[in-house]
Amino acid sequence: MTNTTPAVAASIESLRAAVSGAVALPGEPGYELATPWNVAVPVRPHAVVEVESADDVAAAVRYAADHGLKVAVQRTGHGAVPLGDDVLLVHTGRLTExxxxxxxxxxxxxxxxxxxxxxxxxxxxxxxxxxxxxxxxxxxxxxxxxxxxxxxxxxxxxxxxxxxxxxxxxxxxxxxxxxxxxxxxxxxxxxxxxxxxxxxxxxxxxxxVTHFYGGALYFDGSDAAAVAHAWLDWCAELPEHSTTSIAFLQLPPLPQVPAPLAGRLTFAVRFASLADPAEAEALLGRLRAVATPILDGIGTLPFAAIAAVHADPVDPMPTHEYSALTNELTHEAIDALLSVAGPGSHSPQTVVEVRQLGGALAREPRHRSAFCHRDAQFAVMVAGVLAPPTAENVVGHARTIDRALAPWTTGRHLPNFAASADxxxxxxxxxxxxxxxxxxxxxxxxxxxxxxxxxxxxxxx
Ligand SMILES: Cc1cc2nc3c(=O)[nH]c(=O)nc-3n(C[C@H](O)[C@H](O)[C@H](O)COP(=O)(O)OP(=O)(O)OC[C@H]3O[C@@H](n4cnc5c(N)ncnc54)[C@H](O)[C@@H]3O)c2cc1C
Structure with missing residues (x-):
């Protein structure tokens, strides 16, 4: 059912005539493509244009200019920002070359x-x-x-x-x-x-690249402090052939979540290495010696399984995200992180992760770009679910994390972890x-x- 006015319906016909893709007004089939992966973000554009070519995009831009509208673009809505009815939404899903x-x-x-x-x-x-x-x-x-x-x-x-x-x-x-x-x-x-x-x-x-050595070691939340401190020392010596991150996880008891990780605080060390597997395994040995993993997801994996390293959620969900970049982290920083995300912290967040940066990222590439902050040492990313029972506390707690890490953060964040219209x-x-x-x-x-x-x-x- 659509409540579009006759004038809007008549006007949109000129856009429909100008594009080979589909145009959907609110209530029409295809409009649901506006619904983003992050379903907490209100995306309610004037219309959705499912473009099939660059010419379709150009037609949408011309139509918007003629009708006092803006044009935004979306594919999955992983980085959705709020959009209202003054916006024509270009959906790129049919551009599958x-x-x-x-x-x-x-x-x-x-x-x-x-x-x-x-x-x-x-x-x-x-x-x-x-x-x-x-x-x-x-x-x-x-x-x-x-x-x-x-x-x-x-x-x-x-x-x-x-x-x-x-x-x-x-x-x-x-x-x-x-x-x-x-x-x-x-x-x-x-x-x-x-x-x-x-x-x-x-x-x-x-x-x-066909294979890599890695995946994740999952520890009980009670081992988080010992492993996190050991991880920080380990990072300082990690060669460039390896990339790592840690994550405090509180995953819900859902069928897709492995039983040992569901409904409790766990602590993950993620690892992906292109070193010889024996060398990479020896490196990880230092962390295995600190505590016994409750789930060991490390091995030689085909590159096609790269998503197993972080095991990010796939299904759409209402999330609130916070992110930051840091300078060098100290053991005091790890203690600060433990106080807001570790055992007894009552953190409502689903994931609080810290990715080690540096290595090849820190070097200027052949062609400079508008990406800043190559000198950041670590990236912090926090995601909480905006649904009961955590909804009420997620946003305020993200501010608590921000305050706790303030002595080490740069005041900046990565464009990909900064979805916002502000x-x-x-x-x-x-x-x-x-x-x-x-x-x-x-x-x-x-x-x-x-x-x-x-x-x-x-x-x-
Ligand atoms: C679970 C999860 C894991 C993630 N992991 C990583 C990660 O490991 N590393 C990382 O860097 N980022 C990561 N991100 C962030 C992600 O890269 C950004 O949210 C990115 O914007 C998503 O692009 P999208 O097209 O899927 O999302 P959309 O929400 O569809 O698009 C987000 C924005 O990207 C821009 N955009 C999209 N399409 C186009 C286009 N055709 N032309 C120009 N601009 C466009 C627009 O600014 C748009 O608003 C992750 C996000 C989530 C939710």
């Missing part, structure tokens, strides 16, 4: 793909994309935010492996963007999210110079401000 060039070790990917699609296509060629921890995240949303994954210390930032983007700007131009063509956009699209345009396809380098929150993902240039480029390529909505960097918002 996936062409692997095994000789060149590259892939051309439609913006509608999620990482598991790419992994499945690359695996038969003995190749892998530098995906993130969750392989159900969209490739375009991930790469425009930089992208850090379970191999980040070995290979660096995922967006450093982008060769080209196809985009539609806010001015409605369809552009092929490379380090040589529209170099300033190539700089800004890697880190600037949708500030400079809507990506319709991306070309990336693939890696000759300019102050968005600004924390960039240094001032980067924010200035992103905003100036956006003014040039989106002179009517059609894309001035959601998680974009614009002056005077």
């Amino acid at each position: 996936c062409a692997i060039d095994p000789d060149a070790r590259t892939a051309r990917l439609g913006a509608g793909l999620v990482w598991q699609d790419v992994i499945d296509a690359a695996t038969p060629h003995g190749l892998a994309p530098l995906a993130g921890s969750s392989t159900t995240v969209g490739v375009a949303g991930f790469l425009t935010g930089g992208g850090i994954g379970p191999l980040v210390r070995t290979y660096g930032l995922s967006s450093d492996y982008v060769r080209a983007f196809d985009i539609v700007t806010g001015n409605g131009e369809v552009l092929h963007v490379t380090p040589e063509e529209h170099a300033e956009l190539f700089w800004g699209l890697r880190g600037g999210k949708a500030t400079l345009g809507i990506v319709t396809a991306v070309e990336i380098e693939l890696l000759p 300019p102050a929150t968005i600004a924390r993902a960039y240094d001032d110079d980067t924010a200035h240039w992103l905003s100036a480029l956006a003014d040039e390529h989106d002179s009517n401000g059609v894309l001035r909505v959601g998680q974009v960097v614009r002056r005077d918002r």
Whole structure:
């Protein structure tokens, strides 16, 4: 049932005539695509345009400009921001091109793909994309935010492996963007999210990786203090061939959650290494000596199982997220973390994780980008479920974590873990110079401000 006015219904027909994809008003089939993975975020656009080509996106941008609307883009809604009825939502799910060039070790990917699609296509060629921890995240949303994954210390930032983007700007131009063509956009699209345009396809380098040694060791919550302190010392000596994180987990008793981890506090050490398995196993031995895991999920795994390292949730859920970056962590920082997330802390959060950064991430790549904070040492990410029984406490407790870690945090966060439409929150993902240039480029390529909505960097918002 739709309560759209006759005037809106008549006007939308001109958009329907201009695109080969589908257009759905509230109440019409297809409008449900607006519902994001993070179902706590209200996404209620004027209409959803399920685009089939860059020309469709350009038509949506022109229609929006003519009708006083904004244009936002969404694939999965893992990084959803609130959107209202002044917004036309471009949904990229039908942009599913996936062409692997095994000789060149590259892939051309439609913006509608999620990482598991790419992994499945690359695996038969003995190749892998530098995906993130969750392989159900969209490739375009991930790469425009930089992208850090379970191999980040070995290979660096995922967006450093982008060769080209196809985009539609806010001015409605369809552009092929490379380090040589529209170099300033190539700089800004890697880190600037949708500030400079809507990506319709991306070309990336693939890696000759078929297997890795890793997974996760899960400990009882009562061992968290001993393991976390040992982990910090261990991190200091960890070679670049290995990437690690820790997580305080309080997973619900659901069928997909292994019984030893359900309904209690557990503590995970995640690990992904490209070292010789014997060497990697010896490294982990130091942590195994601290306490006995209640679940041992470590082994030599095919790259296609990379999502097992973090075992992120797959099903949509209402979440509240908090994230931060830190300088060097000390044992006092681990104690502070334990006091808010460890045993007896009464933390309502489902996950409180700390990822070690550094290694290849810290080095400037061949082509500079709008991704800032390569010098951060650790990334903190907290997620709580906005549903009973934790809903009431999740947001306030995230602030408690923020205060507890304040002596070590940088005041900044990663664009991919900063989903927000609040300019102050968005600004924390960039240094001032980067924010200035992103905003100036956006003014040039989106002179009517059609894309001035959601998680974009614009002056005077
Ligand atoms: C469970 C979970 C695990 C995660 N793990 C990681 C991780 O390991 N590493 C990491 O870096 N991030 C991670 N993220 C964050 C994730 O990369 C971001 O939320 C990303 O924005 C998701 O992209 P999406 O397209 O799936 O989401 P959407 O919500 O559909 O899009 C989010 C935003 O991405 C931008 N965007 C999406 N599509 C396009 C496009 N076609 N053109 C231009 N901009 C676009 C827009 O700003 C959009 O608002 C994780 C998030 C979750 C919820």
